[in-house]
Amino acid sequence: MSSLLAAGEGTGFEAPDPIETFWQPLWGGNSQFALTRPMVMAVFSVVLLSVWLLLSTRKMALVPGKAQFVTESVYGMVRNGLGRDILGSKDFLRFVPLLFTMFMLILTNNLFGIIPPIQYPTMSRFGFPLALALIVFVVYHVVGIRSMGLGGYFRHMVPAGLPWLIVPLIFFLELLTYFVTRPVTLALRLFGNMFAGHILLVLCVVGGEHLLFGDTGIAVKGTGVLVFLGGFVMTLFEGFVQFLQAYVFTLLTALYIAGSLATDEH
């Protein structure tokens, strides 16, 4: 029984348990080293993306075909909308591979959440977004230290022209932002959205199934249909959220790198 979602008494309804819903080991039993379903899906997404990108860009034409057009428009959005506009036209090109990889990988893994045979967003296991956030964490620190030096990097965290009395306070807050808040929110945002969205869809389906086919009266069965319809609408909404979260993750990656590149102001 779930501790999180109140269960009605006497109706025999068991709300979906978050642990049982998300913990799906395939091999290795219940141990810490079990091979789980999201691991297989993450590898599958990489294979899928590699095959897609290789096939759609194999025969590049001036007038693109359908596959080339899809790939090019996504690449154009990341390159121009996220890379060039935020990082500046001087040195955005070296970060485009990172941004494009992040966007495609997160988008594919998120969309697994609503694609029927899979229906499990990989990023709803915290380890996956955490790994991606750690990559971003390392990248923007390295970029910052390379472009301004170690001392300059810490100096640029505090805006110039502040009264000297509040400089230590601002420096402490900025240090917290750079080393704690940014990676934690980056990972938690993606994880939280995917986790909450998936558990909502599971609740809609399980609850609707219970209301329709469970030991309930005829009046309640009508609400079961409504819950199923709600689940359908929420699936469409989840598709939107999954795209948006992939975009937001890439946008924030670009913004953090841009903050580390900026040497002129501050």
Place this chain on the structure above:
Amino acid sequence: MYGSLAIVGYGLSAIGPGIGVGLIFAAYVSGVARQPEARGILQPIAILGFALAEALAIFGIALAFVFAGTPPQ
């Protein structure tokens, strides 16, 4: 019937980010209505503000699960 007080707390904590996200998109909509050609500039800014305000709600849901405790036997 039982539940977890942490989830009630999460519901309360989601009010703030909810208002914040509403204000951000209200400003975005009125900005685009006044100046439709500024849409391309305003959109990433609006989504960035949305993401930052939403982070608080995401903290809330993570902490709600952390402090949910164990169900009565």
